[in-house]
Amino acid sequence: MNTADHTPHFRRVALLWLIATAILTPIVIFVFGPGLPPGNGSAQAAGQVTDNTVLLALSVPVAMAVLVTLGYEIWAFRERDLTGPVLDGPAITGNSSVQMWWLIITTSLVLFLAGFGSVRLLEDGSGGGQGPSPLVNPAGYKHALQVQVLAQQWNFTYRYPGYGGVETPMLELPANTLVEFHVTSLDVVHSFWAYQLGVKADANPGVDNIAYVNTTHPTLINIHCAELCGVWHGYMFQTGKVVSKADFASWIQGAQKTYAPAAKNLTPYSKTYFPSPLGRGA
Amino acid sequence: MDATHETFQEEPREWAARSLTAAAKMWCGSLAFFFAAFVFAYFYLKALDLNHGWTIGKHVSPSGGLGVAILAAYLLSGLLMYLAARRPSDEISMGVAAIVLALLGVGLQFLEYAFLGFGPASGGYASVFFGWTATYALGGLWGLYWMETSVAALWRARRNGFAQADPGMLRNGMMACSICWTFFVAIGTIMFVVLYLV
Amino acid sequence: MTAVATPSPTATPRQRNGLIGFNLLTGIVLGVAGWWIAYLLGGLIHGASIKAFSETGQNDIQILLGYAGGVLGFLAGLGFANYPIRRVLGHPPEIPTHEIDEPGLAKYFRISTDHKIISKQYFVGIAIFFFVGGLNAMLIRTELLSPTTHVFGANQYLTIVGMHGAMMLGMMTSGMIGPFANYLVPLMIGSRRMAFPRIEALTFWLLMAAGVVLVSTIFFGGFQTGWTGYEPLSDQGTAGYDAYLGFFTLVSISMSLLGLNLAATIVTMRAPGMTWSRLPIFVWSVLATSMLMVLAAPMLTATLLMGAMDRTADTGFFLPGVGGSAFLWENLFWVFGHPEVYVLAIPGFGIVLELLPVFARKPLWGYRLAVAGMMGVALFSFFVWQHHLFVSGINADLRPFYMLSTEIISLPTGFTFLCVLGTLWRGRIRMTVPMLFCLGWAFNFLFGGISGVFNSDVPSDVTTHGSFFVMAHFHYTIMGGLVFSLFAAIYYWGPKMTGYQFNERLGKIQFWAMFISFNSTFGPLFAVGFLGMPRRVVTYPSGLTGLNVWVSISAFVLGLSLLFFLWILVKAVVFDRIPAEDNPWHSKSIEWQLPTPIPAYDFNTIPTFSGDPYPYGEPVPAAMGGEMPATAGAM
Numbered sequence A: 001m002n003t004a005d006h007t008p009h010f011r012r013v014a015l016l017w018l019i020a021t022a023i024l025t026p027i028v029i030f031v032f033g034p035g036l037p038p039g040n041g042s043a044q045a046a047g048q049v050t051d052n053t054v055l056l057a058l059s060v061p062v063a064m065a066v067l068v069t070l071g072y073e074i075w076a077f078r079e080r081d082l083t084g085p086v087l088d089g090p091a092i093t094g095n096s097s098v099q100m101w102w103l104i105i106t107t108s109l110v111l112f113l114a115g116f117g118s119v120r121l122l123e124d125g126s127g128g129g130q131g132p133s134p135l136v137n138p139a140g141y142k143h144a145l146q147v148q149v150l151a152q153q154w155n156f157t158y159r160y161p162g163y164g165g166v167e168t169p170m171l172e173l174p175a176n177t178l179v180e181f182h183v184t185s186l187d188v189v190h191s192f193w194a195y196q197l198g199v200k201a202d203a204n205p206g207v208d209n210i211a212y213v214n215t216t217h218p219t220l221i222n223i224h225c226a227e228l229c230g231v232w233h234g235y236m237f238q239t240g241k242v243v244s245k246a247d248f249a250s251w252i253q254g255a256q257k258t259y260a261p262a263a264k265n266l267t268p269y270s271k272t273y274f275p276s277p278l279g280r281g282a
Numbered sequence B: 001m002d003a004t005h006e007t008f009q010e011e012p013r014e015w016a017a018r019s020l021t022a023a024a025k026m027w028c029g030s031l032a033f034f035f036a037a038f039v040f041a042y043f044y045l046k047a048l049d050l051n052h053g054w055t056i057g058k059h060v061s062p063s064g065g066l067g068v069a070i071l072a073a074y075l076l077s078g079l080l081m082y083l084a085a086r087r088p089s090d091e092i093s094m095g096v097a098a099i100v101l102a103l104l105g106v107g108l109q110f111l112e113y114a115f116l117g118f119g120p121a122s123g124g125y126a127s128v129f130f131g132w133t134a135t136y137a138l139g140g141l142w143g144l145y146w147m148e149t150s151v152a153a154l155w156r157a158r159r160n161g162f163a164q165a166d167p168g169m170l171r172n173g174m175m176a177c178s179i180c181w182t183f184f185v186a187i188g189t190i191m192f193v194v195l196y197l198v
Numbered sequence C: 001m002t003a004v005a006t007p008s009p010t011a012t013p014r015q016r017n018g019l020i021g022f023n024l025l026t027g028i029v030l031g032v033a034g035w036w037i038a039y040l041l042g043g044l045i046h047g048a049s050i051k052a053f054s055e056t057g058q059n060d061i062q063i064l065l066g067y068a069g070g071v072l073g074f075l076a077g078l079g080f081a082n083y084p085i086r087r088v089l090g091h092p093p094e095i096p097t098h099e100i101d102e103p104g105l106a107k108y109f110r111i112s113t114d115h116k117i118i119s120k121q122y123f124v125g126i127a128i129f130f131f132v133g134g135l136n137a138m139l140i141r142t143e144l145l146s147p148t149t150h151v152f153g154a155n156q157y158l159t160i161v162g163m164h165g166a167m168m169l170g171m172m173t174s175g176m177i178g179p180f181a182n183y184l185v186p187l188m189i190g191s192r193r194m195a196f197p198r199i200e201a202l203t204f205w206l207l208m209a210a211g212v213v214l215v216s217t218i219f220f221g222g223f224q225t226g227w228t229g230y231e232p233l234s235d236q237g238t239a240g241y242d243a244y245l246g247f248f249t250l251v252s253i254s255m256s257l258l259g260l261n262l263a264a265t266i267v268t269m270r271a272p273g274m275t276w277s278r279l280p281i282f283v284w285s286v287l288a289t290s291m292l293m294v295l296a297a298p299m300l301t302a303t304l305l306m307g308a309m310d311r312t313a314d315t316g317f318f319l320p321g322v323g324g325s326a327f328l329w330e331n332l333f334w335v336f337g338h339p340e341v342y343v344l345a346i347p348g349f350g351i352v353l354e355l356l357p358v359f360a361r362k363p364l365w366g367y368r369l370a371v372a373g374m375m376g377v378a379l380f381s382f383f384v385w386q387h388h389l390f391v392s393g394i395n396a397d398l399r400p401f402y403m404l405s406t407e408i409i410s411l412p413t414g415f416t417f418l419c420v421l422g423t424l425w426r427g428r429i430r431m432t433v434p435m436l437f438c439l440g441w442a443f444n445f446l447f448g449g450i451s452g453v454f455n456s457d458v459p460s461d462v463t464t465h466g467s468f469f470v471m472a473h474f475h476y477t478i479m480g481g482l483v484f485s486l487f488a489a490i491y492y493w494g495p496k497m498t499g500y501q502f503n504e505r506l507g508k509i510q511f512w513a514m515f516i517s518f519n520s521t522f523g524p525l526f527a528v529g530f531l532g533m534p535r536r537v538v539t540y541p542s543g544l545t546g547l548n549v550w551v552s553i554s555a556f557v558l559g560l561s562l563l564f565f566l567w568i569l570v571k572a573v574v575f576d577r578i579p580a581e582d583n584p585w586h587s588k589s590i591e592w593q594l595p596t597p598i599p600a601y602d603f604n605t606i607p608t609f610s611g612d613p614y615p616y617g618e619p620v621p622a623a624m625g626g627e628m629p630a631t632a633g634a635m
């Protein structure tokens, strides 16, 4: 096209963008949205699904703005005859109103995203590790079920301070309960990832990392270590359970009996442990 | 384009001088970030004090006397280098004095290790103390090399009556060196305040 | 006579043609000798005197001293000690003269101070280690063909993962600016040389030494920490981890010196008329990158020294039982680590924006916006590091701040995209191979950026952190971004650098093979991460087998497409040898106005620059364009 070209390129791109966005956004929200991780195993997990859906829905118009424009440019402004003389396009060096609108739109998007993420985070902690003194304490946290997650090379064990500090080799939780995880490590850095609960918290030696989760219904939980912790890191996984409150009560009673002999030799319950030496070769 | 001697245009004279000065200033930025890691480590570990490990044992604090002596040697060395770069009349004698004092500072540092009364295994403070002072002494050795080359070039050039050397160029080298060295000494002062006084 | 001997083409090249003399061979001989001398000296240190040794039965001082001695011997053998010794003896400073173009390959196997030769050394040297890193990736994907271990043991597997990561993130920091900034900056700003040509050479040989040190880890039991080397796991590491420490220490020194050299050159040695507003956008990107390297890399050096002291001198920086903290490493490492990823990304922005005007036949759209974008990214990258630590328990109260600062980085990154779209708008786009790679960059980096938003959003990151989602995200930005733009640069400047034409048709085939297999490799990995597969694991739930097999096969095709490029290069340079035209792309930038190959001294006279940096395009009639009025100079 020469410089006298009056094709309404900009309007065409805008229209194409509108069509693509109008088609894809509902698909993303209603078709992909419900399938997004990590499912509805807990209130926090369901919250993360909402976040993922919002982010995915917002990324459609952004991605389409770039892709549609790029695709249109390649289609419309492409030099089809590369053997002829090399001709130049118009010497446009910028457009202040386009630049201004781009800045305004992307800035508002970014501010919205940061605000949205912060509000979501502050609602219920989102299941992430919050360190020893959590910023976000969900309602009723003083009566939460406390579970200490002990990570060590290469396994997780669990202590229930409300039940005599009994230590069990597997995780069971009651449904419809606020759980307060205290994640810590006895050696190197691990990360406690309970997928269906939407919980991830690093296990650091000497640090009590607290994460809250509101369990909902009985479910199985895939537990993985999510931080490289040495040779057998890839084998550091387990299956845990959320069960009904009655089942949990009988399970924990049984566990207290079963592990009573071992409990005698345990160090007293503490927020952190410093097995010695925690230096080289530990 | 044929590279023949007749048409070859030499580069502007000031490029070499300006780029050395600019690099010296940027190098100060590198030094600042390098030692910032130790400043951060100091305050971070002190605030955390995991397992009450900031100090392990009874006498984990260095005696002030040697610390003051080391600092004094570096400060004086920095001052002399600063003056040497700016006073062409006695640049060599001052430069030599700056080198001797820097050498003294590094030497005293190693002397201090021998009489410290605690070892690197004595907790967080001891770790930062040894890490910081040892890397600082290494930096001091690098500074010694740079000062020595600058002063030696001036000395040799003066002996030859500046027959093969441009005094302006050599003084620019002294100036660049003094920028970095005084900055380095300033970091040493911060180190003294943090490790001995805070 | 002057103290600083300005380079002159009549200077006699030093006679260094034999095998004996300062070259790679003597470097290797002295390097091996230096290793053994230092290693034996280190063996004299008594194990009992240092607690760490008696606990582990392992003398790390010996290994680390060996590496130091080996590297010093290697550098001395190459001839890097000659000049410092002369300076100590009081000889005046001198700027090295370029070798006059001598035929043969010998000049590539010793110190050269010609920026064009160094850039080719960089290109080949980094390609070798990129091949090693790529091979590691292939091995990783081979292991992940099945959900249980079948090829490698767990230890071997983690060593391969760690070597892949360290090789790619350590060596590839210089992957773009090593070959291309060294080559182009002195041409584009008209300086004919870098400010410190000997240091320029040193950065290259240091990097080569680093690569060898990293590979040597296989003789010492490998390392299990990944490229991030988290403590206190690293402290448990066998002697193989000392290779990691040595590698990154050398890389960080090389990086800071390279950055220092480039920044000093750009700031002080611009030819007359090369004002800041005429600086080619690629040079701007190099300047932004250099600033990051000068400031961030020393922090890594210090951190690694702390780690080394924990292993050798009984300090406890990172050992929680004795007053240290694992958090200290995580903080210090990422304060360096996040700027580091932009060290990888920003030169790619520069390449793409540099090439688009040539192939769209238009000026760069929004020059100042592009500059502001790259500088903004560089600046902000120092304030986001804790987004790697959202669930770690560090400063959890600051998470909203780091969420905001991380998302703010997408604003200056977005500028680059706007400039890409604007430059193409109404252009006369010529679909050459470099152009295809630029468009591939735009596509891949878009998805890299968008997926980054999921990682920056704390609630979403709780699931994606530490999973394959993150891994897919940064491969989209680095492999899809940096490597695609790197290929654009290779196809674009390759003919100038080598003097030979590359086959256009084969290049297009290579692009499509690489583009499709890249997306087919890393696209599904977003899903793999979403479905709950952690990074760096040697086993995975059997339900994920299908996706993993798909990814592995795509990865092998990706590997083949890269080997195919090697064939294109060899075919062009060794077999076909069709001389390249002086300016096949009809570019208007200065390096294309020079003859191919470029003479040893670039220009006889220092050029004087005037006018626009991108003088493409026909003048725009005032009446034209209702929807996109041209406002030249308005940003």
Ligand SMILES: [Cu+2]
Binding pocket: A151, A154, A189, A190, A191, A225, A226, A227, A228, A229, A233, A236
């Ligand atoms: Cu683990």
Ligand SMILES: [Cu+2]
Binding pocket: C337, C338, C341, C384, C385, C387, C388
């Ligand atoms: Cu980051």
